[in-house]
Amino acid sequence: MQLVDQxxxxxLRVARMYVSTAAVAEEVVQDAWLGVxxxxxxxxxxxxLRTWIFRILTNIAKTRGQREGRxxxxxxxxxxxxxxxxxxxxxxxxPEGPRGRWSTLPEDWSDVPEExxxxxxxxxxxxxxxxxxxxxQAEVIRLRDALGWTSEEVRNALDLxxxxxxxxxxxxRAKVRGALERYLSDEAT
Amino acid sequence: MxxxxxxxxxxxxxxxxxxxxxPGRHRRRFEAHLAACxxxxxxxxxxxxxxxxxxxxxxxxxxxxxxxVLLTAFRSWKAS
Numbered sequence: 001m002q003l004v005d006q007x008x009x010x011x012l013r014v015a016r017m018y019v020s021t022a023a024v025a026e027e028v029v030q031d032a033w034l035g036v037x038x039x040x041x042x043x044x045x046x047x048x049l050r051t052w053i054f055r056i057l058t059n060i061a062k063t064r065g066q067r068e069g070r071x072x073x074x075x076x077x078x079x080x081x082x083x084x085x086x087x088x089x090x091x092x093x094x095p096e097g098p099r100g101r102w103s104t105l106p107e108d109w110s111d112v113p114e115e116x117x118x119x120x121x122x123x124x125x126x127x128x129x130x131x132x133x134x135x136x137q138a139e140v141i142r143l144r145d146a147l148g149w150t151s152e153e154v155r156n157a158l159d160l161x162x163x164x165x166x167x168x169x170x171x172x173r174a175k176v177r178g179a180l181e182r183y184l185s186d187e188a189t
Numbered sequence: 190m191x192x193x194x195x196x197x198x199x200x201x202x203x204x205x206x207x208x209x210x211x212p213g214r215h216r217r218r219f220e221a222h223l224a225a226c227x228x229x230x231x232x233x234x235x236x237x238x239x240x241x242x243x244x245x246x247x248x249x250x251x252x253x254x255x256x257x258v259l260l261t262a263f264r265s266w267k268a269s
Contacts, residue, residue, distance in 0.1 A: 004259060009249040026255065030262055037266050085201070087232075092197045100195030102228035109238045117238070118245050126242055145243035151208060162210070170204035177239040 004033070007050060010143065011057050014158070017077055017135045018058070018065035028064050032057040047156055050149070054157030079134030082167050086174035112184060122183065129179035133172055140165060141172035194222045199229050203236055 011032065015025035035056045043052055065072065093101045109117070116122065130138050130146075139158065143149040149157070155165045194202075199222055205211045206219050223229055 001256065001260070004256065005251050006248075008251045008255065008259075026258075030259065033259060034262060034266055037263065085197075086203070087197075087200050089197070092195075099193075100197030102196045102226075102232075105228050106231040106235055108231055109235055117242060122242060123245055126239075127246055130243075130246075141243065142246075145240050146246040147248065148244065166204055166208055166210065169208075170201075173204060173236060173239060174200075176243060177235055180239055180242065181235070 015061040018061040020068050028061045031060050048153055051153045051156045058159055077136040079137050082171055125179055125183045126176055129176045137168050137172040140168040144169055194218055196229050
């Protein structure tokens with residue numbers, strides 16, 4: 001059951017991207033685990049075990065979603081803001097000025113005490129920022145940065161191209177950094 | 190290509206840089222800007238800190254109910 005504890009929450013979130021309700025997502029995850037048991041002997045170890053489990057999961061979830069008549073354009077999962085700038089353009093000198101240079105120095109967070117930086121309140125800010133992201137952005141940053149998966153694992157698990165994975169991660173990290181910046185500078189003043 | 194990166198351009202390359210997917214000459218241009226720019230150096234440090242803080246997030250717990258449902262499913266699979 002250790003694998004279940006590790007993977008179940010992410011599996012439910014991923015399944016939920018493709019199907020209509022949390023209850024259906026639970027069924028999909030259950031089917032996926034049974035698929036894992038059935039297929040375990042043929043698992044060839046060409047990918048990591050967790051990647052392989054997520055492949056089974058996403059296949060079942062997508063099929064189920066199609067049967068429910070849900071057709072999801074990539075943008076509805078990935079978000080429609082993938083081209084948006086990582087940092088508010090007003091933070092840079094105007095284009096006619098000296099070449100898009102920072103107009104204010106980004107704060108030095110190395111001064112922030114560890115107990116505050118990694119404290120409950122800060123983690124709560126980060127958690128809420130991630131929860132407010134479009135689902136695929138949220139899942140990519142969770143798997144990569146919260147759970148420590150490699151980019152290859154995430155690409156394979158979520159069926160993303162290398163570019164898509166990177167762009168989703170870029171948007172997600174930029175927004176989480178922005179949320180941290182707002183929180184930490186509020187506290188300072 | 191000979192032109193220097195601006196700060197505004199550099200922030201959009203940070204993820205590719207950290208992923209190690211910036212091709213050589215782009216990486217050199219990125220690092221040359223960074224070496225001369227304390228603002229972008231501070232931004233990159235913020236991004237590394239963001240990643241470190243995100244790494245402390247805990248995953249949700251699996252509910253007892255879900256565990257029970259799965260255990261039952263696993264057992265019936267083994268029995269069949």
